[in-house]
Amino acid sequence: MFYYKKSLLLALFTTLSIFCIYCISATTNGNSGILTMGSFTIPIVSLQGIIAAVNALCCIIMVFIDFKKGSKIAFTIMGISIALALIPIFTVHSLAPLPGIVSNIVSLVSIIIIYSFYKRSSMNSLTDFITGLPNRRYYVKEVNERLSVKQTFYLACIEIEDFKNINDVYGIRAADFILVDTAKKLKGKLGENEMLFRITGGLFAMLLNEKTVPEEKLKNVIRSEVMMLPPKEGEDLLVKNSCIVSLAAGIVHIGSNDNYKDSASVMRDAEIALMEARKLQNQKMCLFSDSLKKQDFEQKEAEFLIKDAMQNNYFYLVYQPQFTTNEKKLRGFETLIRCKKPDGSIISPANFIPAAEKTNLITSIDDYVLRRAMTEFKPVVVNEKKDFVLSINVSAKNIGTENFAQKLKQIIDEIQFPPENLEIEITEYSFAESMETTVENILSLKSLGVQIALDDFGTGYTSIAQLMKLPVTLLKIDKSLIDNIETDPVMCDMVDSVIYMGHIMNCEVISEGVENENQLEILKEHKCDFIQGFVWGKPLDFDSAVSLCKDTK
Template identity: 35%
Template sequence: MDYRVSDMLNISELKDFMESIYNMTGVACVIKDIQGEVINMVSEYNMFDNLESNDCHFNILNQINRGKKVAIHKCNNGLVYVGIPIFMIKKHVGTIFLSPVFFKESHREPFERWLNFDDSHKQEYLVNIEKIPVIGWRKLKKIIKFFCSSSLILGRIGDRIIKDLDKNEMLNQSYRKLSDVYKRLSIAQNELRSQYDEIEKIAYYDQLTGLPNWNFFGIEVEDRIKKNPDEGFSIFQIDLDNFKNVNDIFGYEYGDKLLREIGNTLNSLHMGVVSRSSGNEFLILKDRCESIESLNDTAEYILNTISGLWNLDGNEILISVSIGITVYPKHGDKFTTLIRNTDIALNKTKLLGKNSYKLFEKSMYDEILKKAEMEKELRRAVQNNEFILYYQPQVDLKTRKAVSFEALIRWKNPKLGWVMPLDFISLAEETGLIVPIGEWVLKTACMQNKVWKSKGYPYDFISINVSPIQLKDKNFLNIVKKILRETQLESQHLEIEITESVMMESLEGNLKVINELKSMGIRVALDDFGSGYSSLNYLKSIPINTLKIDKTFIDGICKDSYKDIITEEIIKLAHRMELEVVAEGVEGEEQIQSLRGKNCNKIQGYYFGKPMPSEHIETLFKKQSAI
């Protein structure tokens, strides 16, 4: 038995519902059955009626007949029409036609070419055009999704009603059963309203804490800027330091509990809109543009409130927070700019040690731009071979002659000039460029090493620094073997330097690499000893040849009896372990005499020579041979 769609729907209630949808989205709609009869129309749809052509709805219906679940028709004049089919018992029984929208702003002129009305109707037509909303594709997709859900629900209600009616055709004549149909439709409408409320809740509120989410926060900021552009406000971005440790140690259940507790605590401070923006980050939108002192006081208050021990079900969890702050309009007049700058300030806080706060400064952004520019130039430098190797002598204390060298990279950039390693090595490690740069250093040093050995210059080896990123690279050992093979350098003329801090980051993994290097006949030096762990116990487990005492100890041997005693004991212990000792950063004769008295093997520093290019080293060899 065939049924009319209008028989399945409570027209007045459905119209009210569609009117509310229009008020929320700016998109009106009309529902027509397959005969083209209007079942329900939002009143505002009338003003768009004279904009439609027969081709428009015809094209949409053709798409639906071909199986499209959503039909979209784009007109030459820029208008976009959408149609969504309603199915009952797997039959296309009606269509929801949405009022036209624009993807982009449009002017009146393009439409005047199509108008044949007299002036009064033309003006009315153009007024209607101005009322057509401009909706981006992302937002339109959400609106279409909502209407698709509405279509499905209406179809399902219709399915149930039709099945019930088919069981007993006499029900069509029963007022009682018909009332039940309307009741069901009313329930469907309530379900639809409930679904919309749920969608809105998901879209704008955090499911874990119940706080407004990133979307809500962004809209709130933009609304305040639009409505009250002259009224200042501040944004606090709060990050829970090392929150991953909470999940790793106690489990995600406790991590979620902690987030809820902290969210509630921040909300109870009544500072303004509190949002959970992402996993372990919160945002606070604080009214009024305050002084720097007041902003600092607020940040301190948040720190003191959140940082410390939290007790969750008997488990004590230590939490600290880092905070970034921006101020409108001083630091930006758009949400995207303000939140970017808040994030920059937050990252600066974390970089400087966490558990603190920073107010955004333009210099922070300039620093990021400079870093981005340097990264770009660094990538070009790898391609354009802009690096140069300098060599610093390591001098035997007894003979005062250079007996080995440390290879040190320098970068001469056409745009930036001379760039020292401290300014670009960490960036190279962050970007992974340290691997090709490190390979270039190793190969260049080995080639130079081979040249000097072929000339018969009297020295033992060249030492090369290795980054932790290189040590973790699975191809590192193969690269070393390949370069030794290609340069035909004997392995005993090469020393690899690993800093103390790098060694201890992953002692077990690094020991495997060092043992492999030693098995190849390569020397290994522990660099910067005394700057990190400074533990003598682990030295016996590391198969090194050389111990390099950090400059911080050498600086104090003639001034600080404590450092002088420690330096002497380090040298004695190293000698008992048959290690060669190199003192770094030697700059004065008094230091040399002290180190000679302690039987230090070699020194390295500006006193005997700064890092210098290879041609200067050859001059040094010639001077030494003439003595």
């Protein structure tokens, strides 16, 4: 709309300027004639001066409307005006048009000055002052133009990883140095009609030709390297500062038949590929695909569901009973979260927990489950004087944060829940993520009396040597190991070994996912301490769980 409005205004003022030229030409006869209007007389030269001034004003306005197209039109019209004014001087040797010529020349110089100012301002607004590269505004303009003509090309979205952290630790001067050096290396890979832009922070965009193979072109640039930095202020020139700089690239191909509407939609898909590239260990490059877009959509949809569920209380808890293997005595419950939407549909945790684990939303879910489960079961624990255990899963991200133990203690104190009745379930992955912090948190919780269970035991995230040193009180055998113990002797021996290892570690062992009597008998033979599964108990709502507690002596 704005583009058409500019074009319409340019056409209007161009027409007015042409009309002015016509009027000046029509009144030019080489003589200083007089125009009579009633009782008034106006010298023709004066009238021509007025028209010339209007013409000059129109030309100046056109430069302001669109300094590129408008300037070209204005230069042409002013050139024609000056040429027409010169004709009488050479044909009839009259100097009468001289004031008009001077006026036109002054107007032309004014237009040139305005054009130069706008050109310089435009260049500054389209150029990144640190790297000298075209900036985000230029990127938007260039990509939109290419999309408008259905041009095919690649966009590589290239990021300096942890750039903000580099800026904070090493300072702005070092960060600028890294930007300039990175820009130089990337620019050296450009071919004909290819462009490099700095978008923002440590993010660059590279437009590559259709025939280019982006992975081949960038493979020697997208890597981690140690970069020597300039000394900080006050440091001696001999001081050598270094920083590991890593690049990642998300690449998207724009075909002539693709439905990209603008530069933002292209950048969005490139950033989806960039997010995937960050996860890769070696060559951090990823080419965008529809499957990535689907994953991104599902991730965002799940995040929206979680936020909506937290705000509108769609989450609720169910409790799966755990029993001693031999006597079928109730040990306690594992707390499981569920989500029920207003239309009555139940959302499986498999549809939102993985998405939550990729963000900090998992921490909010953990906190919700901890508070609600302890609040619901506190009267049961206190009034019924039961010694059963309330087991609650905690994510690796949560148990690996420095203040988790302190936060959980505050929740326990606030609710006044007996810590000896609380069991925190963590996975082996928790130790792989942050061993030192996780162990510190576990030791702090054990000092409070909280029990620690290692969930999904046998999935292989930690070594045997590490497992022997873990401060846990219960091992949970993963359901995947239990499923085939009836028919697979190797798996049966594996479960027997896991149980034996757990007892060596002075831990009790519970098998989850026990679904039939045959599995139960095998676990009894192998001296598994507890079982959990549909064979003796499906997940129960709170009221049913309380009834089970009361029925158990």
